[in-house]
Amino acid sequence: MSMVALQPAPAHADTVTILECTEDHRATKRIRLGPGATGTVIDGYDAGTWFMAREVPVNSFDDLAALLQQHSANPKAFVIRGAASGAWSLEFPVRRTSISKPMQPAAFRAQPRRWLAIDMDKVPMPAGTDPVSDPDDAIEYLRGQLPDEFQEASCWWQFTSGQGFKGDTLNARLWFWLDRPLNDVQLRTWARERDHIDAALYNAAEPHYIAAPILGPGVRDPLPRRSGVHRGETDEVMLRLPEREEMAAREWTRQLAADGGTEVALHEVVDYLNAIPNDDLAYDEWLSVGSKVKAAVGDAGEDAFVEWSARSKKHDDDVARRKYRSLQGGGSPLALYLMARDHGYTFDHIFDLGAIRVNALNRANRSASAGAPELQEEDEDWEMEDPIAPAQPITQEEEPNRSVLIETATNAFPEPVGLLRDIRDHIVASAIYPQPELALAASLAIVGTAMGRRYTFGSNIRANLYLLGIAPSGSGKGHVLGQVEQILEDAKLGNCLGGMAPASGAAVNSRIVDHPVTIYAIDEFGMFLKAALDSKAPPHMREVVNVWTQLYTKSAGRYSEKDRADRKAAAPRVVQHPHLTVFGVTAETHVWSGLNTAALTDGSIARFMVFESREDYPYPVFEPKSGATPPGIAAALRTVYDRGGDPNAGNLAGVNAETAPSMRPVSSVLAAEAMFREAMVWEWQNRKKHAASGMASIYGRFVEQAKKLAFIHAVGRDPYRATVEEIDAQWGLDLASMLIDHVVRRASENVAENEQERRVKTVLKLIREAPGGKLPMNELTRRTQGISTRDRRDIIDVLAQSGQI
Secondary structure, three states, X not given: OOOOOOOOXXXXXXXEEEEEEOOOOEOOOEEEEOHHHOOEEEEOOEXXXXXXXXXXXXXXXXXXXXXXXXXXXXXXXXXXXXXXXXXXXXXXXXXXOOOOEOOEOOOEEOXXXXXXXXXXXXXXXXXXXXXXXXXXXXXXXXXXOOOXXXXXXXXXXXXXXXOOOOOOEEEEEEEEEEEXXXXXXXXXXXXOOOOOEOHHHOOOOOOEEOOOOEEOOOOOOOOOOOEEEEOOOEOOEOOOOOOHHHHHHHHHHHHHHHHHOOOOOHHHHHHHHHHOOOOOOOHHHHHHHHHHHHHHHHHXXXXXXXXXXXXXOOOOHHHHHHHHHHOOOOOOHHHHHHHHHHOOOOOOOOOOOHHHHHHHHHHHHHHHOOOOOOOOOOOHHHOOOOOOOOOOOOOOOOOOOHHHHHHHHHOOOOOXXXXXXXXXXXXXXXXOOOOHHHXXXXXXXXXXXXXXXXXXXXXXXXXXXXXXXXXXXXXXHHHHHHHHHHHHHHOOOHHHEOOOOOOOHHHHHHHHHHOOEEEEEEOOHXXXXXXXXXXXXXXXXXXXXXXXXXXXXXXXXXXEOOOOOOOOOOOOOEEEOOEXXXXXXXXXXXXXXXXXXXXXXXXXXXXEEEEEOOOOOOOOOOOOOOOOOOHHHHHHHHHHHOOOOOOOOOOOOOOOOXXXXXXXXXXXOHHHHHHHHHHHHHHHHHHHHOOOOOOHHHHOOHHHHHHHHHHHHHHHHOOOOOEEOHHHHHHHHHHHHHXXXXXXXXXHHHOOOXXXXXXXXXXXXXXXXXXXXXXXXXXXHHHOOOOOHHHHHHHHHHHHHOOOO
């Protein structure tokens, strides 16, 4: 009997990673009729956070085109360049991540590909070209804008979702099959020097959207075809790239220039920016990138920074340019390179780089000191650490200050989306001295007020918040406070505005009975709080805080005034579901110095979310935007107030304080509920751990505050669906955790039972905040002139004997 050897299955030329959105999310835009059935409204992408992923083998251009055409009919499907990292099973939903974090390895890794997608966005449409009447001619025009090697090649093409519905430009994605696999860095290097080609597409986890738009009732697609195949003379493209040695030399020159003081070329900075994603960066991260670009290339980098910023949906060209011009520029170009490397930037350096390093180092030496001796490859001094090699362990002698590192890494607030972000950005853009942290607190106060007695989350979560913004005098607090009032007035919610700081508890009661939804926007709030919490404060002042505490607790039920001893007096007034928001701004010294242990243990302070400015005196913006409320923000607030278009949400709905209002219930998805349950365990552990320190009351508000934040975020993000999803829960938990940690740290440093303890904490704080933890005695004396010489020495002795200094 003859034996037939089994041949191994041929290896596939490549694979395509297909991701599909979960739940109700979609990977395409939705086109619907506008108000009054006139015009169209385009709803952006809503892909969500979790995806089902699979890798489909492809062996040729025809395989690629057939796969893309098939999935273009699936509104949940899109493509990424990365391949599965193996850290997560693809049998379950995964996040779209390519950068590993502690305890969260990336789901995808960079992978060289035989296929190439080219984004051609906002290409001016020439006369006589019309994608509606002749889509093939429009695609042929776009192909003509590409380099010569693409002119005779086959491609699968697709117009973007908005083509035909807006603008007079051409927007399409062209897919080609290459003669060899190319990696992301090679493609970004190639794309950055080409007009109309978006280099940001070449990252492992960057979405390549392929689905046709979802058309709502009554909407007709103006395009006869949105996708198809253009058959050329060849199915493979031989892409011409810069020499590998040139790319490597460029890489080493970047790093050596940063260390040696030479200028980094603008095109190199653009290369870094192409590697840094900008889907939804926090404001301070966005600003940090601009500062690094300014440090590297000065004013010449403005266009590059603005182009990079424009990749974000919240980009404002005018704001980006004004902010870049106002930056002083900090850090070195090396910092920009390291940021790009953290996002997957690399280069192929498998060949000998000796000569390249020597040449680059000599250029740096010549710039640093004219006449420096030329180095040769055999010299020992030319050696430098390979920037791509793994980082070496930190020795004990060079170990950095961990507390500083932690503070730097964690003090950036998580970035909101939707209405909260829009309001915050407007307040920041219209300020001479921008304070984004205080602006975020203001946006929460505004949206929460619009939600008052209109929405409910679960059985007892309402959108009433007590917020405190801290920044020095003259640093922009007044602008934030004024915007709260103006935005509410422009949204026709001015009747919710209370007066200045109330003079008594009775005044608060009268206000809440007449206006069951009220917001107090109070300047110099620290002085008011210090006076109200003072043990010697008059009873009517202390009663204000007591009434506020009761109103916060009773927001989900029935609140009643105190009974009166006089039988002839009117019966106590009742308010069903009172909604009080307090937003105060103040200088730091007026807050912490006025607190005592009792204010912590009784929960008076635990109910406040404290937003402290990260930049005491921000650089002025000489031509800020108008402070007038944008019509879109006012309209969005009215939509929130109208419960997302609820026909029964009229202006009189829920006005009567004694009648329980009809509220729209907001639910949460299972993933969000699971996150809150985990947070409850964390809260319980910390309440037990800190029971003796007085901080248990602060930790005990963690889940409640996180749910309130997630609740407001969800309604501001989508008032029509009004559902707390995972993105909302994560945002609320992240922000609540940061706020609570901040309050605990500040309280530990400042809150004291008596004056002597307060003095001890003052001295300890001054020493700890001094460079290297060392403060000259004359400087300490100057900064503690209110403490006698004897007391100061006693305090130092106590701190030294207890091992705190």
